[in-house]
Amino acid sequence: MTGSRLLGTGSALPRRIVTNAELAERVDTSDEWIVERTGIRQRHIAEADETTATLATAAARAALADAGVDASSIGLIVLATATPDNTFPATATKVQAALGCRGGIAFDVAAVCSGFLYALATADSLLRTGMAQRALVIGAETFSRILDWEDRTTCVLFGDGAGAVVLEAPGADAGGSDAPGILGTRLHADGACHDLLYVDGGPSTTQTVGHVRMRGPEVFRHAVVNLASVLKEVLEETGISSDEIDWVVPHQANARILDATARKLGISPDKVVVTVDRHANTSAASVPLALDTARRDGRIKPGDLVMLEAMGGGFTWGASLIRM
Numbered sequence: 001m002t003g004s005r006l007l008g009t010g011s012a013l014p015r016r017i018v019t020n021a022e023l024a025e026r027v028d029t030s031d032e033w034i035v036e037r038t039g040i041r042q043r044h045i046a047e048a049d050e051t052t053a054t055l056a057t058a059a060a061r062a063a064l065a066d067a068g069v070d071a072s073s074i075g076l077i078v079l080a081t082a083t084p085d086n087t088f089p090a091t092a093t094k095v096q097a098a099l100g101c102r103g104g105i106a107f108d109v110a111a112v113c114s115g116f117l118y119a120l121a122t123a124d125s126l127l128r129t130g131m132a133q134r135a136l137v138i139g140a141e142t143f144s145r146i147l148d149w150e151d152r153t154t155c156v157l158f159g160d161g162a163g164a165v166v167l168e169a170p171g172a173d174a175g176g177s178d179a180p181g182i183l184g185t186r187l188h189a190d191g192a193c194h195d196l197l198y199v200d201g202g203p204s205t206t207q208t209v210g211h212v213r214m215r216g217p218e219v220f221r222h223a224v225v226n227l228a229s230v231l232k233e234v235l236e237e238t239g240i241s242s243d244e245i246d247w248v249v250p251h252q253a254n255a256r257i258l259d260a261t262a263r264k265l266g267i268s269p270d271k272v273v274v275t276v277d278r279h280a281n282t283s284a285a286s287v288p289l290a291l292d293t294a295r296r297d298g299r300i301k302p303g304d305l306v307m308l309e310a311m312g313g314g315f316t317w318g319a320s321l322i323r324m
């Protein structure tokens with residue numbers, strides 16, 4: 001039986017675009033190096049009045065409008081972020097208040113770049129148990145606020161943004177793999193890899209927000225292996241072969257990781273949605289941002305089989321197969 005159905009998608013980006021050339025004025029880098037090693041050409045960076053909550057709220061409103069449903073029908077908000085507005089309460093509750101939703105469930109999920117996959121699986125599970133009928137699942141970040149702007153090995157890689165989906169609980173008549181809904185999901189974590197990608201601060205350690213630290217080449221190697229492995233798991237679980245997939249919507253960390261993962265699975269690069277050139281790595285926001293982009297430009301259509309996948313700090317990683 002299929003899981004929750006995706007009713008609509010939305011996204012939001014900060015107003016300000018920062019090009020590679022602008023970054024080359026701040027740190028010892030070049031447009032050529034960034035494009036060749038990552039595929040990134042620009043990123044959106046939040047200004048003072050733009051926060052994770054404001055971007056998340058804008059993305060949520062766009063998803064509600066796309067789904068054609070009212071905020072009052074949302075009983076659950078799961079928001080994935082590593083850059084919450086405040087240590088507490090959850091940014092999801094700020095979004096809840098901004099949307100005027102009353103009386104439902106709202107909380108954040110912290111799984112960094114895999115956060116949206118973790119949030120989607122959590123929302124799907126809660127909807128299936130009847131805890132709510134409709135959910136907003138949001139990935140939203142202002143990673144620019146935790147970057148060390150003097151560290152060229154990280155500051156050129158990330159951007160800010162938000163993406164959201166509206167999910168509805170499966171009906172009693174939910175069908176097989178041809179029916180719309182989430183067909184299968186697998187999530188993983190390996191805390192032993194903490195030191196390869198982390199933030200060197202936090203309320204319980206330094207009482208500062210801290211900065212992103214990453215051993216890029218090692219993360220790269222793990223990403224390709226872990227993503228290929230979890231994608232195979234989801235295909236095996238659902239009994240679907242890789243050539244049946246219409247679109248892969250991956251976490252947008254590096255164009256070379258997207259290519260390498262697609263090659264390993266034998267999926268044509270034409271079926272991989274790429275937004276890393278425009279958005280850079282927006283962590284938890286990157287998958288729903290890319291999904292919304294490809295739905296709105298007409299690539300992803302109703303009935304398509306879409307594979308979402310992500311890997312990030314923790315390490316955490318996961319994949320989810322959805323019939324649109």
Ligand code: UT7
Pocket residue numbers: 028029030033034037038113152153154156157215216217218219220223253254257281283311312313
């Ligand atoms: O979202 C969570 C998951 N994150 C990821 O998946 C990121 C995975 N890693 C990557 O995408 C890549 O490893 C990076 C894009 C971070 C780095 O690319 P790389 O090809 O692995 O480069 P590298 O780290 O091996 O560095 C190569 C050279 C070094 O110089 P030397 O030692 O060869 O002289 C770096 O110091 O490039 C240098 N370098 C830069 N040069 C110009 C590093 N950053 C820059 C820069 N501009 N911004």
